[in-house]
Amino acid sequence: MSWVLFYLKKVIGMLLMPIPFTLMLLIVSLFLMRKWPNMARLGLVASILLLATTSWEPISNRLITTVEQDFAVFNTQQNIDFVVVLGSGHKNISNQPAVMALGQSALFRLEEGLRILKANPKAQLFVSGYSGPMQEPHAYVMRKAAMELGVSEDRIRSFPEAKDTQEEAQSMAPYLTGKRVALVTEASHLKRAKIYFDTLDAQIYPAPALFLGSDTSGWKISAYGAYQSERTFYEWLGRIWQWLKDTPSET
Numbered sequence: 001m002s003w004v005l006f007y008l009k010k011v012i013g014m015l016l017m018p019i020p021f022t023l024m025l026l027i028v029s030l031f032l033m034r035k036w037p038n039m040a041r042l043g044l045v046a047s048i049l050l051l052a053t054t055s056w057e058p059i060s061n062r063l064i065t066t067v068e069q070d071f072a073v074f075n076t077q078q079n080i081d082f083v084v085v086l087g088s089g090h091k092n093i094s095n096q097p098a099v100m101a102l103g104q105s106a107l108f109r110l111e112e113g114l115r116i117l118k119a120n121p122k123a124q125l126f127v128s129g130y131s132g133p134m135q136e137p138h139a140y141v142m143r144k145a146a147m148e149l150g151v152s153e154d155r156i157r158s159f160p161e162a163k164d165t166q167e168e169a170q171s172m173a174p175y176l177t178g179k180r181v182a183l184v185t186e187a188s189h190l191k192r193a194k195i196y197f198d199t200l201d202a203q204i205y206p207a208p209a210l211f212l213g214s215d216t217s218g219w220k221i222s223a224y225g226a227y228q229s230e231r232t233f234y235e236w237l238g239r240i241w242q243w244l245k246d247t248p249s250e251t
Contacts, residue, residue, distance in 0.1 A: 017230050017234065018050060018051065018054040018055075018226060018230055019051070022051045025046060025050070026043075029042075029043030030044075051226075054225070054229035055222060055223070055226040055229070056219075056220075056225055057217040057224070057225040060225035060227075060228035060229045061213055061217035063232040064228040064229075064232050066232065067191070067231070067236070068187035068188040068211055069187075069213075070191040071187070071207075072208075074112070074115075074184075074206070074207035076115065076120075077119075078205055079120060079180065080120050080180040080181060080205060081122075081123055082124050082125075082176060082179055082181045083117050083123055083124070083184060083207075084113075084168075084172060084183050084197075085109050085112075085113040085125065085126065085127050085128075086109065086128060086129075086168055086189075086193060087106075087129025088102075088109055089102075089106060089138065090103055090142075091134070097148050098148055099145040099148050101141055101145075102145055105210050106138070106142065108186070108209040108210035109209045110127075111209070112207055112209035113182075114146065114149060116184070116207060117155070123155075123182075125151060125155055125157070127139050127143050127156065127157075127159070128142075128158070128159035128162045128171070129142065129159075129160070129162065130160060130161060130162060137160030137161075139158040139162075140158055142158075143156050143158045159171045165185075165193045166196050168196075169197045169200060173200050176200055176202040177201045178201060179202050179203070180203045181203065182205050182207045183204050183205065183207060185207075186208070186231075187211045188232070188235050189235065195242065212227070212228050213228070
C-alpha cells in the first residue's frame with residue numbers, strides 16, 4: 001500500500017508541474033472547442049500565459065528564491081560527527097566512473113558533503129536513495145562516486161532502501177542519536193527535509209547545495225526558467241503535502 005501511495009504522490013505531483021499542467025489545459029481546451037468555444041479559448045490563452053510566465057526568467061528567478069533562502073551556506077568551522085547527503089538521481093551508464101552517472105543535483109549535494117567532510121576528518125558520510133527504475137540503488141552510486149573522489153570506504157554508510165526524505169530520516173535515526181549532523185540537500189528542498197530530521201534526537205545543521213536562484217536574472221523565456229519554476233512548484237506541493245500529512249485530524 002505504501003508503494004501505491006508513493007507512486008500516486010509522484011504521478012499527481014508530476015501532473016501539477018507547469019509544463020504537464022499546461023499540456024493538460026491545452027488538450028482539455030481543444031476538446032471543448034466545439035461545444036464550449038468561449039471556455040476553450042479562455043483555456044488556450046490561460047495555458048499560453050502560464051507557460052510563458054513560468055518560463056520567463058525574471059519571474060522564475062523570483063519564484064525559486066521563495067523556497068531556497070531559508071538557510072545560509074554551511075560554515076565549515078562547525079564541528080560535526082556525520083555528513084548526511086540525501087538522495088537525488090542518477091542515470092544508467094556503462095563503463096564510466098560513477099560520478100558521471102550522477103544528476104546535477106546529486107553532484108552538487110555530494111560536492112558540498114565532501115567539502116564538509118574534508119573539514120571534519122573524523123566525521124562519517126551517510127548517502128541514501130533507492131533504485132527506482134535504475135539498475136542499482138542511488139545510495140550505491142553515490143557511495144562509489146564518493147570513493148572515486150577520495151573518500152575511504154570505511155567512512156561511508158549507504159541507505160539503499162529509503163524512497164523519500166521521511167524514510168531517509170527514519171532509517172538513519174538509530175545512528176544519529178545525540179550526534180551533530182550536517183544535513184546536505186538541494187537548497188530548495190532543505191527546509192522540508194530539516195523538518196523530518198528535526199524529529200530525531202540529534203543536532204541538525206542545515207547545509208544547502210545547488211542554489212538555482214541568482215541575485216540577477218536574464219530577460220529570456222528559457223528552459224532554465226521553466227526548470228526554476230518546476231522546482232518551486234515541486235517544493236510548494238511537497239510542503240503542502242508534508243503539512244497535510246503531519247496535521248493531526250480532529251476526532
